[in-house]
Amino acid sequence: MDWNSATLLALAIFGFVALCVMLAISLLRQLPELFEAWRKAKGSWRGAPEPPASNTSTNRDSDD
Numbered sequence: 001m002d003w004n005s006a007t008l009l010a011l012a013i014f015g016f017v018a019l020c021v022m023l024a025i026s027l028l029r030q031l032p033e034l035f036e037a038w039r040k041a042k043g044s045w046r047g048a049p050e051p052p053a054s055n056t057s058t059n060r061d062s063d064d
């Protein structure tokens with residue numbers, strides 16, 4: 001094996017590893033959205049009403 005072949009092989013291996021790392025990072029960034037979509041799909045399949053995602057505060061206005 002000459003130096004040109006070794007260099008091309010090393011570049012190919014490192015490029016493949018970099019591609020795998022980037023794909024893993026993008027998948028891990030999308031996991032929370034994927035879990036939220038899965039939870040909504042299960043809730044709609046069961047017919048359960050979903051709580052509003054933007055209204056998470058516990059403060060309630062009362063008219064007393």
